[in-house]
Amino acid sequence: MQFRDVIGHDHIKGQLMANVQAGRISHAQLFLGPDDSGTLAIALAYARFILCHDKGEDDSCGKCPSCLKFSKLAHPDLHFFFPSAPNQEHKKDVSSKLFLPRWREILEGTPYFTYRQWLEHLGIENKQAIINTEDCNNIIRALGLKSYEGKYKIIFVYMTEKLYYAAAPKLLKVLEEPPKNTLFLMVSENKDLVLNTILSRTQILKVSHPSEEEISQALAEKTGTDPARAKQIAFLSDGSVSEALRLVKHSGEVMADFDSFREWMRYCYKKDTSKIIKWAEETSRGGREKQKSFFQYGLKIFRLCLLHNYDAASLIRLEGEEKDFISKFSPFINHRNAIQIVAAFNTAITHLERNANPKILFTDLSFQLVRLMHS
Ligand SMILES: [Zn+2]
Numbered sequence: 001m002q003f004r005d006v007i008g009h010d011h012i013k014g015q016l017m018a019n020v021q022a023g024r025i026s027h028a029q030l031f032l033g034p035d036d037s038g039t040l041a042i043a044l045a046y047a048r049f050i051l052c053h054d055k056g057e058d059d060s061c062g063k064c065p066s067c068l069k070f071s072k073l074a075h076p077d078l079h080f081f082f083p084s085a086p087n088q089e090h091k092k093d094v095s096s097k098l099f100l101p102r103w104r105e106i107l108e109g110t111p112y113f114t115y116r117q118w119l120e121h122l123g124i125e126n127k128q129a130i131i132n133t134e135d136c137n138n139i140i141r142a143l144g145l146k147s148y149e150g151k152y153k154i155i156f157v158y159m160t161e162k163l164y165y166a167a168a169p170k171l172l173k174v175l176e177e178p179p180k181n182t183l184f185l186m187v188s189e190n191k192d193l194v195l196n197t198i199l200s201r202t203q204i205l206k207v208s209h210p211s212e213e214e215i216s217q218a219l220a221e222k223t224g225t226d227p228a229r230a231k232q233i234a235f236l237s238d239g240s241v242s243e244a245l246r247l248v249k250h251s252g253e254v255m256a257d258f259d260s261f262r263e264w265m266r267y268c269y270k271k272d273t274s275k276i277i278k279w280a281e282e283t284s285r286g287g288r289e290k291q292k293s294f295f296q297y298g299l300k301i302f303r304l305c306l307l308h309n310y311d312a313a314s315l316i317r318l319e320g321e322e323k324d325f326i327s328k329f330s331p332f333i334n335h336r337n338a339i340q341i342v343a344a345f346n347t348a349i350t351h352l353e354r355n356a357n358p359k360i361l362f363t364d365l366s367f368q369l370v371r372l373m374h375s
Contacts, residue, residue: 008210033207209239
């Protein structure tokens with residue numbers, strides 16, 4: 001991750017690089033913002049820039065020995081800490097150190113994963129993950145090590161709010177009087193959950209979602225997505241870079257979702273029971289994740305219909321068949337049935353997560369839609 005790979009946030013990037021160039025590096029910095037906005041990506045690019053031997057005006061070099069080690073996420077002066085919990089692989093005592101291979105694995109994919117995706121990656125999505133006492137001991141240990149390259153040593157903490165409160169006092173002292181050339185780079189989503197004693201010793205850098213334009217431009221430039229499609233995806237993803245990248249990866253599926261959704265709504269509108277049942281049967285054959293994302297797609301379409309009803313101009317960024325469909329379909333969505341439709345979809349998503357039979361779920365939801373659409 002270099003600064004050039006970070007989507008949007010030109011101002012923050014410029015500020016951070018200027019601080020490093022001027023030798024004004026704060027010893028503890030907290031990157032605060034939604035987990036899908038790019039906080040992790042920015043913090044990583046910053047860490048790399050600090051450690052780079054041959055930094056340029058506007059980025060790390062990408063080629064020096066430090067950058068090469070960084071690319072493999074194996075820089076000896078970079079120490080990662082993050083929330084974890086026992087899983088299938090490590091059933092008892094856990095620590096960031098044990099899960100480091102998994103951490104590298106997810107980062108090699110993209111630093112734009114959400115916290116939930118991290119938990120899913122470890123197979124602990126239903127557990128409370130924490131940065132535990134063992135992690136705090138390891139942080140103290142890392143502080144005692146000599147810096148390998150004789151420059152900075154970076155303690156990188158992902159999701160600082162998950163720091164186990166009973167283990168935190170150990171850290172406070174070092175945050176107050178950090179050893180020379182030690183930097184704490186912390187990422188957090190919710191300031192209210194971070195211990196006040198940490199906040200008061202930290203420089204906070206607020207990160208918000210990049211703009212729709214920044215996302216669509218980056219998608220077109222970096223992923224080779226067709227510009228019109230990139231605009232559409234940026235619009236559908238509401239500023240979430242993680243969601244935008246997911247949609248790019250499944251761009252074909254998004255179109256398939258659209259076709260399937262349009263078909264489904266037609267059958268519901270016509271109250272065509274036999275077609276509804278056949279559709280439910282076919283759709284229920286896909287995997288659970290795919291079905292969930294289909295429902296989420298449906299929710300977006302309903303939301304767009306409501307927007308269309310209130311203010312058609314907000315749809316300008318949607319193009320082609322989707323735009324046509326929404327303008328034709330939106331008269332059937334109104335303030336009377338919208339709340340119930342959204343609730344029915346959300347219930348269906350919850351049931352899917354609890355392993356409900358998808359065929360029954362799709363059929364049942366279809367009949368609710370028939371009723372709501374004609375009410
Ligand atoms: Zn370099």
